[in-house]
Amino acid sequence: MSEEPKKIIRVRDVMTSELHYIDGMATAGEAAEMMRIKKSDALLVSRRNSNDATGIVVVQDIIKKVVLPEQSPENVNVYEIMTKPVISLPADMDVRYAVRLMTRADIRRAPVEDKGEYIGILSFANLILGGVII
Numbered sequence: 001m002s003e004e005p006k007k008i009i010r011v012r013d014v015m016t017s018e019l020h021y022i023d024g025m026a027t028a029g030e031a032a033e034m035m036r037i038k039k040s041d042a043l044l045v046s047r048r049n050s051n052d053a054t055g056i057v058v059v060q061d062i063i064k065k066v067v068l069p070e071q072s073p074e075n076v077n078v079y080e081i082m083t084k085p086v087i088s089l090p091a092d093m094d095v096r097y098a099v100r101l102m103t104r105a106d107i108r109r110a111p112v113e114d115k116g117e118y119i120g121i122l123s124f125a126n127l128i129l130g131g132v133i134i
Helices: 028-038 059-067 095-105 124-129
Strands: 042-045 055-058 109-114 117-123
Touching (some): 055 059, 055 109, 095 117, 095 124, 117 124
């Protein structure tokens, strides 16, 4: 009896399509408040011009770089704590390869790109909640 081939699950199939952006000059306090309101644990940091790269700020950045060192969130700008440039994933990438890339890069979430535009974000939580078996 032959085994059926596994269906390929693409990044676009399990990503979250809602993206939230913040300016790099915003404060860490403003970023934390936006994350709370939007119920998001990651914000993309807007590019300053067409030659700039997009950044990302996540809850862990605020905790590790603001809260734990006991800095005032209102005195730290997002650009000081963000990761830039971001590692993005092609929307049609097989999730198995996306997981390997994210694991090797030691990241928990990555923007999803299609035709040069960000269309969503993939996190390990998406994979777990989506019931993806790697």
